Amino acid sequence: xxxxxxxxxxxxxxxxxxxxxxxxxxxxxxxxxxxxxxxxxxxxxxxxxxxxxxxxxxxxxxxxxxxxxxxxxxxxxxxxxxxxxxxxxxxxxxxxxxxxxxxxxxxxxxxxxxxxxxxxxxxxxxxxxxxxxxxxxxxxxxxxxxxxxxxxxxxxxxxxxxxxxxxxxxxxxxxxxxxxxxxxxxxxxxxxxxxxxxxxxxxxxxxxxxxxxxxxxxxxxxxxxxxxxxxxxxxxxxxxxxxxxxxxxxx
DNA sequence: CACGACTCCTGCTGGC
DNA sequence: TGCCAGCAGGAGTCGT
Numbered sequence: 001x002x003x004x005x006x007x008x009x010x011x012x013x014x015x016x017x018x019x020x021x022x023x024x025x026x027x028x029x030x031x032x033x034x035x036x037x038x039x040x041x042x043x044x045x046x047x048x049x050x051x052x053x054x055x056x057x058x059x060x061x062x063x064x065x066x067x068x069x070x071x072x073x074x075x076x077x078x079x080x081x082x083x084x085x086x087x088x089x090x091x092x093x094x095x096x097x098x099x100x101x102x103x104x105x106x107x108x109x110x111x112x113x114x115x116x117x118x119x120x121x122x123x124x125x126x127x128x129x130x131x132x133x134x135x136x137x138x139x140x141x142x143x144x145x146x147x148x149x150x151x152x153x154x155x156x157x158x159x160x161x162x163x164x165x166x167x168x169x170x171x172x173x174x175x176x177x178x179x180x181x182x183x184x185x186x187x188x189x190x191x192x193x194x195x196x197x198x199x200x201x202x203x204x205x206x207x208x209x210x211x212x213x214x215x216x217x218x219x220x221x222x223x224x225x226x227x228x229x230x231x232x233x234x235x236x237x238x239x240x241x242x243x244x245x246x247x248x249x250x251x
Numbered sequence: 252c253a254c255g256a257c258t259c260c261t262g263c264t265g266g267c
Numbered sequence: 268t269g270c271c272a273g274c275a276g277g278a279g280t281c282g283t
């Protein structure tokens with residue numbers, strides 16, 4: 001029993017404007033996730049949602065008036081799943097079941113391993129980077145080997161692993177990749193534990209704010225002392241993205 | 252195939 | 268105090 005409302009024509013891509021018709025009185029059968037894509041499964045297809053960098057979903061009582069950046073509602077009974085996305089980097093897409101498994105969707109097919117699943121191992125990471133000459137930070141961000149490691153957690157994970165972000169991925173040893181795998185898992189688990197917040201305007205599913213986590217090791221700490229050795233944290237640009245690291249702790 | 256540059260969008264920050 | 272350029276971020280697309 002669902003109904004759909006759009007309040008804009010698009011976010012990153014045009015909204016599937018036939019979604020209200022497609023989902024009328026349909027039931028969500030299951031929910032899932034692949035990388036940073038959220039999946040709402042119906043019998044005849046899947047709604048794919050991405051929050052971009054500023055998006056958030058809330059569950060509200062239906063009847064609550066939408067605010068400025070509330071662009072998409074999925075009403076289920078007396079409640080509402082509402083997507084707000086000020087910077088509009090997010091997405092709402094539809095993948096019909098008749099087009100095959102949603103994992104084969106063009107945006108999902110090329111995604112790398114899930115970092116919190118067993119498949120993500122030092123051996124496979126090592127193997128998949130043998131032909132990658134780009135700096136490890138960029139390879140982590142690329143998403144085709146491992147997903148879920150964004151700009152902040154890439155810097156944080158490399159710090160934990162003691163790896164310099166500029167090192168070419170194919171020059172990193174298996175032993176050091178083992179450290180990196182552990183570092184990524186610990187970093188992501190800690191982030192989830194802390195509410196996963198990265199932006200100052202972060203809000204939880206009920207709309208509560210205040211989760212903002214500032215206990216980063218290196219991210220955003222340019223010129224401040226390394227929490228491990230006191231050396232001042234360095235900031236560089238890699239592929240137009242800021243990278244933070246400690247020159248002494250990360251070789 | 253691998254990889255770099257560019258792009259989307261808007262709120263916030265820093266400089267004047 | 269006000270204005271505006273620049274930055275930030277996820278990740279797809281295009282050119283090399």
